[in-house]
Amino acid sequence: MQILSRQFIYPKRASGPLFRRRGIVAAFLLGLLAVSPFLRFKGEQLVLLNVLERKFVFFGLIFTPQDFYLAAFAMLLFILFVVLFTLRFGRLWCGWACPQTIFMEMVFRRIEYWIEGDAAAQKKLDSQSWNRVKFSKKAAKHVLFFAVSFLIANIFLAYVIGSDQLLKILSEPMHVHISGFAAVVLFTSVFYFVFSYLRETVCTVICPYGRLQNVLLDKDSLVVAYNSARGEPRAKHQKSLPDMPAGDCVDCSLCVQVCPTGIDIRKGTQLECINCTACIDVCNTVMLKTKKAPDLIGFYNARFLETGKAKPQLLKQYGYATVVVAGLILFGSMLYQRQPVDATILRASGTLYQVRPDGSVSNLYTATLINKTNRKIPIRLLVAAGYRIQYIQKKELLIDKEATTNFSFFLIRDKKWASTSYKTDVSFSIHTNGRLVGTASTKFFSPIE
Ligand code: SF4
Ligand code: SF4
Numbered sequence: 001m002q003i004l005s006r007q008f009i010y011p012k013r014a015s016g017p018l019f020r021r022r023g024i025v026a027a028f029l030l031g032l033l034a035v036s037p038f039l040r041f042k043g044e045q046l047v048l049l050n051v052l053e054r055k056f057v058f059f060g061l062i063f064t065p066q067d068f069y070l071a072a073f074a075m076l077l078f079i080l081f082v083v084l085f086t087l088r089f090g091r092l093w094c095g096w097a098c099p100q101t102i103f104m105e106m107v108f109r110r111i112e113y114w115i116e117g118d119a120a121a122q123k124k125l126d127s128q129s130w131n132r133v134k135f136s137k138k139a140a141k142h143v144l145f146f147a148v149s150f151l152i153a154n155i156f157l158a159y160v161i162g163s164d165q166l167l168k169i170l171s172e173p174m175h176v177h178i179s180g181f182a183a184v185v186l187f188t189s190v191f192y193f194v195f196s197y198l199r200e201t202v203c204t205v206i207c208p209y210g211r212l213q214n215v216l217l218d219k220d221s222l223v224v225a226y227n228s229a230r231g232e233p234r235a236k237h238q239k240s241l242p243d244m245p246a247g248d249c250v251d252c253s254l255c256v257q258v259c260p261t262g263i264d265i266r267k268g269t270q271l272e273c274i275n276c277t278a279c280i281d282v283c284n285t286v287m288l289k290t291k292k293a294p295d296l297i298g299f300y301n302a303r304f305l306e307t308g309k310a311k312p313q314l315l316k317q318y319g320y321a322t323v324v325v326a327g328l329i330l331f332g333s334m335l336y337q338r339q340p341v342d343a344t345i346l347r348a349s350g351t352l353y354q355v356r357p358d359g360s361v362s363n364l365y366t367a368t369l370i371n372k373t374n375r376k377i378p379i380r381l382l383v384a385a386g387y388r389i390q391y392i393q394k395k396e397l398l399i400d401k402e403a404t405t406n407f408s409f410f411l412i413r414d415k416k417w418a419s420t421s422y423k424t425d426v427s428f429s430i431h432t433n434g435r436l437v438g439t440a441s442t443k444f445f446s447p448i449e
Helices: 017-038 065-089 092-096 099-116 119-127 132-160 163-171 174-198 201-206 235-240 278-289 302-307 314-337
Strands: 047-050 055-058 061-063 223-226 297-300 341-347 361-371 380-383 387-391 404-413 423-432 435-445
Touching (some): 017 047, 017 099, 017 278, 047 132, 061 065, 099 132, 099 174, 099 201, 163 174, 174 201, 223 302, 278 297, 297 302, 361 435, 404 435
Antiparallel strands (some): 055 061, 223 297, 387 404
């Protein structure tokens, strides 16, 4: 297995217009990732993914396990988006937006170049026996790697346990938060191991998305590809066969040297290609020097490379876009209809109906109300006409933020509303300060008149 027989790759430092654009995208995404857990919206962390307490917050909306259907739908929508995006744009996500690539290529790799130099200097340093220079460079690099891993672990934890809790763990004595510190150390070690040892094997061996490229790509997907019709026969072959017409590839191998996954894109589309575009940049500098047209390596689809013609894909593109937009609209409407108070009203177990001396009929219920907002709210339970509520313990119904309250009550139906049915559906509405915040329904049992 590739991970066990680890052979480190020494990619040459990338540069060029696409690399600069990737740098801008990476800076923006890194900033967003680092700042989001510390931003507040409607009193809540902007994004919180607290799997331990099963609480999730997105832009002020609090999601609890009762909203599982929304999470399932969002997950399906996300998978659909990834499939359609990949069908159209190939593995663009991997090279430009995936946190693994951004941290590896834009943070850790830069530290490595800064301390150890470019690929040739790194190789030379690794082949040397240990001396003072090698030791100090390696020590400096790994100390910095560990420090950045510590930062990433803290950002990651800020999303999971919340930034307030994280700051508490970091500012209070260690013995008060043993498990918190253990989590920080564990995640720091994991990130350090990933970025100092596993590196590109995460993309080429471990990541399931990478392994799925075979089934996700079709002939019209845009991928980073070598235009072999234009590039071949390359320089090496031209020397051995001088009468053959010359291709544009001068066989400088720079595209292989800059590749962070160590592949030769001239051999065709490969699972290991993360579409980082480093080979496009470097090949374009060669094309410029040799006075040939750019994009010998570029964004192409297989159909264009085979036939030399690009087939308009408008129907497909609009089709994909329509599916995604329809899914988003549906999800938006589900979010809009989501109720801030989740209510479950069940008949008390082991009880039937009671006929009261005045002829009215009552059923005993227990109610569970979950306040999914981040403020304490007063609750008023209203029931359909013909019924009234009699609480077992008269109390003011106030639910703390993100809290659950349970209470019991009798539901009474007056004699004049008698039903011919043994079982009747009853619906409730839950109000706070006159605003509808939830609904519930249950069954009411009564003797048949
Ligand atoms: S960088 Fe361009 S010219 Fe050089 S080997 Fe690669 S494809 Fe050929
Ligand atoms: S082949 Fe090119 S685009 Fe693909 S990973 Fe290597 S350098 Fe990046």
